[in-house]
Amino acid sequence: MNSKTRVIVVDDSALVRSLLSEIINRQTDMECIGTANDPLIAREMIREMNPDVITLDVEMPRMDGIDFLGRLMRLRPMPVLMISTLTERGAEVTMKALELGAVDFVAKPRVGVANGLSDLASEIVDKIRVAAVARVHRTLAAAPAPTGGPAARPSQTPPASQAPLLGRLSTEKIIAIGASTGGTEAIREVLTHLPADCPAIVITQHMPPGFTTSFAARLNSLCQIKVKEAEDGERILPGHAYIAPGGKHFSINRSGANYVAVIDDAAPVNRHKPSVEVLFRSVAACAGRNAVGVMLTGMGADGAVAMREMKLAGSYNYVQDEASCIVFGMPREAIAHGAADEVLPLTQIAPALLTRLRTGNAHHRI
Structure with a gap:
């Protein structure tokens, strides 16, 4: 019952992988069991190591983090904590990640990443702890988000009688x-x-x-x-x-x-x-x-x-x-x-x- 939460870090930045690993391994109740610099490597690590939680970046080589998340949540649902850059595009992509089934996200700074992540250490580990106990469900392919033009209205309109x-x-x-x-x-x-x-x-x-x-x-x-x-x-x-x-x-x-x-x-x-x-x-x-x-x-x-x-x-x-x-x-x-x-x-x-x-x-x- 005292087993640690096992985490895989997925990020194309070697610095971020190192910092996140260090933050995780400082905790007595969790450990970073591996890191991957792209989703294809991460996919094999997940199969082999069966982690409890993964942290996932968005912009990575070979496969976008959002594409990877969508496939992961359809085929092998598990708790995912997004590590998102605090930009307008980053915010939009984060909303998409939450829609696809990510448990939560941490907004990392665009500059001063080392100090920024250190300042966010307590938030990161708190959210990993939450993710480890979250209920994660298999998701279906999500419909694409509306782009541009007036706001689209959904098909869930109540019957005319209501x-x-x-x-x-x-x-x-x-x-x-x-x-x-x-x-x-x-x-x-x-x-x-x-x-x-x-x-x-x-x-x-x-x-x-x-x-x-x-x-x-x-x-x-x-x-x-x-x-x-x-x-x-x-x-x-x-x-x-x-x-x-x-x-x-x-x-x-x-x-x-x-x-x-x-x-x-x-x-x-x-x-x-x-x-x-x-x-x-x-x-x-x-x-x-x-x-x-x-x-x-x-x-x-x-x-x-x-x-x-x-x-x-x-x-x-x-x-x-x-x-x-x-x-x-x-x-x-x-x-x-x-x-x-x-x-x-x-x-x-x-x-x-x-x-x-x-x-x-x-x-x-x-």
Whole structure:
């Protein structure tokens, strides 16, 4: 039971391979069992050594890291931590990697790689530990992402008999979603099944600066609702979903009958920035009985206490079940704190939300 987590590092940079190996081998609970400078070598090493986790770069010779990841997750699913360069293209590619099944990512600097990776050492090993216990599922070939032009809308449009039923809801209704590891795809699963006239949605997904813009843009290309990165002072509108900007806290306030976004640069809460706790606490204070809470997959306990505050203020809360989570940390803690009204598989959360909003019984408990 005391066996170490066995890691293979895949990166075309000898310096990065050396640094990551050193960081991993300094830990008492993990070891780097091999390194590869391209995916074809990595493929043979994985077959021979059967690692628990691999770290994977994106731009490599002979085969792109994303192509390799797609093949790996179809044929031999395993926990993968992406090591991505913090650029606009890097952010877009990282979103694709998470869609294909990577557990998480670390953003490495473009310059000063040695010092940068050393500064990120604790984040890297923490995410390797999370990846080692994550539930990873075989993935099907993903449809290509939309490129250019107006936002494409998905085929998951609700039947005509259902689509208009939310239109008369009070604009005061609001849905608050919190997520961490595995959350990008869980959020996509929920949002793509919601209609264009859905109440406003506010979302905190643990993510560093530079990546939430691409995350929001990708969701916007797939959803019937409009998805954007939240901006300080803007009105929170129905039919819109607002993503907390990476590296900033996101909360809501009231301005008369309206909700308004608040973005601030305060200290991390529960070690996170953005923090689900910050968003959920503001929703409890400002929305109360008009709110519906959703806690999705993620490591740790961020948001559990504030989700209980939401429930005490009158909100109705859904929590993702263990079997469908990549990591069951945040949902488990929400349940343990008595914050959950219903615990559901991921695919049932959007239908449950719609049923509750359509029947207008968000204020009543069974």
